[in-house]
Amino acid sequence: MSATLSYLYLSGNKLDAEGSSALASFLASPNALQTLVLGSTMPTLETIIGAMVRGCNELKSIDLSDNRISKKDVTLLVRFISASPSLKNINMSRTLIPADALKEFVGAITGNVYLSEVTLHLKGNDLGLAGAKVIASFADKLTNITHLDLDDNDFSDEGVATIADGMRANSCIKKLNLSRNFKPSRAKTRTAMLDSLTDLLSSECPVESLVIQGGPKSQLRADLTGFIYDLATNDSLLDLDVSGHAMGNKGAIALGKSLQTNTTLTSLFWDDNTSTLPGLSAFRTGLERNHTLKVMPIPLIDVAAAFKETAHQPKLQQIISEIEVLINRNQTPKGLFEANKSSTVTNFAVLSSGLQQSVDKLLLKIKSIGKKVEDKEGQKALHDAGSTEKLVATMHLLRETIHQATEIEMNEKLKAFSVEAAAVIRQKRGELTVQLMKLTEESFTSLDQTTLRRLRTGIEFGTKEMDEAQLEKILVKATGQEMSVKANEVYLSSVDIAADYIYEKIEEKLEEVLYALTSPEKAVKPAASPAPAAAAAAASPASPAPLAKQPPAKPAPRVAPSGPSSTNLSGSGSAAAPASPTTAGDAKEQPKQKFIGGKVAANSAVASAIGRTIGSGLKPPPRTAAPKPDEAEASATSSPSQEAPKKPAAPRPTPPKKPAATPATTSSSSSSSSSSSSSLADLPASEEPELVHMTKDRPKMAKGRKPPSRRPRPSAE
Secondary structure, X not given: OOOOOOEEEOOOXXXXXXXXXXXXXXXXXXXXXXXXXXXXXXXXXXXXXXXXXXXXXXXXXXXXXXXXXXXXXXXXHHHHHHHOOOOOEEEOOXXXXXXXXXXXXXXXXXXXXXXXXXXXXXXXXXXXXXXXXXXXXXXXXXXXXXXXXXXXXXXXXXXXXXXHHHHOOOOOOOEEEOOOOOOOOOOOOHHHHHXXXXXXXXXXXXXXXXXXXXXXXXXXXXXXXXXXXXXXXXXXXXXXXXXXXXXXXXXXXXXXHHHHHOOOOOEEXXXXXXXXXXXXXXHHHHHHOOOOOOEOOOOHHHHHHHOOOHHHHXXXXXXXXXXXXXXXXXXXXXXXXXHHHHHHHHHHHHHHHHHHHHHHHHHHHHHHXXXXXXXXXXXXXXXXXXXXXXHHHHHHHHHHXXXXXXXXXXXXXXXXXXXXXXXXXXXXXXXXXXXXXHHHHHHOOOOOHHHHHHHHHHHHHHOOXXXXXXXXXXXXXXXXXXXXXXXXXXXXXXXXXXXXXXHHHHHHHHHHHHHHHHOOOOOOOOOOOOOHHHHHHHHOOOOOOOHHHOOOOOXXXXXXXXXOOOOOOOOOOOOOOOOOOOOOXXXXXXXXXXXXXXXXXXXXXXXXXXXXXXXXOOOOOOOOOOOOHHHHHHHHHHXXXXXXXXXXXXXXXXXXXXXXXXXXXXXXXXXXXXXXOOOHHHOOOOOOOOOOOHHHOOOOOOOOOOOOOOOOOOOXX
């Protein structure tokens, strides 16, 4: 028996220690067992697991559900799983496996390089939020588990969101069951959980089947409609189960709208959602435009509840019949062919709306610059971009032509094959007649030859003939259409590759043209304006050389003024230095200086003074008193060779003066006013407003004073 037994079902039998020992003696010897079901048997795993390691080398499925598993038992299971070469299905449902031991258990599965496409059931283990975090922590390491069942584990919305976020990094899970893990009351994390599920379906994780069933204590109700609407643009999910959420007619309407544009969903279960006549009618409308949904049981619970309204029974019965007809239509090859035709139109619309729009935007940007493209390569790129849409349309017309030619040729081949197929069927029917007569003659010796001849004649002339026309119709309309669909997919992929490559290269060429037109290197530079020094030389032939060609003057140390007048900064009161050639005519040549700093920019007088000082390269001018008329005349007569000084500006009101200076200081000031331009007397008086300390008049806040209390005083009464 050990060499032939492959399936052993012992569920519900209490093995205890004696039964476990007897089972271990069988499992320890080499056997051909492939499936072992020990659900709800209370086995002694220490005895059984050791025997399985020695003898069960071909075991593919093990069921330990409804048995209490401790940390010690997990260690034994890890030993067996690590040594198993062909395990495919592990059922640990309702075993209450500890959450902290789950990582070690799953690690044994992923660490065994001989295992692949493993199905792991962890239903009803009350793992909670802690278990959800443990699963999310190693979700990216599940490299050989394709089906993960986490039904009814009390994860709550936060736990489901955690698992969904962790699964986005997984590259192996194809079927995920998260049913009955939601709370009936709407939590704050409900929206985040649904968004995480949507992100999971749009990520790199290859989830093809998602089961999120509800229950009496785990219903999402109308909150699930947002997730269903997102399925309209999903292109990876094949199977969906959203039963038992009491979504109402809103859920049925959302399913109908999503099916209108979804082209990948093939299986849908949505019973027990309290849908009535309006919801079923909206679903029927959406299903009319869908050609890919093939498996969808009628929601009998909702239909039975809706049939209680006798007024709507005829209309409801008609809608249910139409839904069944539409599902049958999608299951036929003709429905698949119509779906492929609609997807072809959609693909062409995408080509002409998405990629073509990018090309049109680049062309519009180039035209908006207002410059002509002189480069021949750029002109060629613009010409090709203008004819891209027409070229892609021509490609699809070529594909249609090839497709039609393929259909015609395949139909001819199938018609010819129908004749050969009918001949083969007739030949095999003759062989069957001979075998039947031989078997009858050997088995029934009481029959004479006359009876046998009559039987042979009846079989030959009474057997239904094979209708070649019907066979031809089956081959052409069923097999031929399905083969045509597959051929069209091949042709369409070729056109898509060519169109994508053309659009990519055209966009690159247009971006090069746009860069050439907007690049500053290609822009025409304006003619350089004459230098300020040259302009000044043209206006005044006797003006000295430009300031830029002279070495910068070294600034002298600053001297604070001692009163209304100041001393000569040259170091000598009697000898006057020659006039600097840069002080008389270079005021207009000084460029504007830019200053950074809030304090300087806030006071225009300070900024102007610093600007004059830095721009001219002179020493900072201190404030001086206006010269008296007699001193000015004396200065003019004493040096007739020098230019007559300009008329001084009218004196402005100044703050109270300090005590008068000594006569020596006054004479020094008068001699300084007749000296060169380096003395302070020759500098023109500034018309800028005088600096005033604004903080003197600023009101001061009393320090140490408490704010007045706003508490009302108690009444005298």
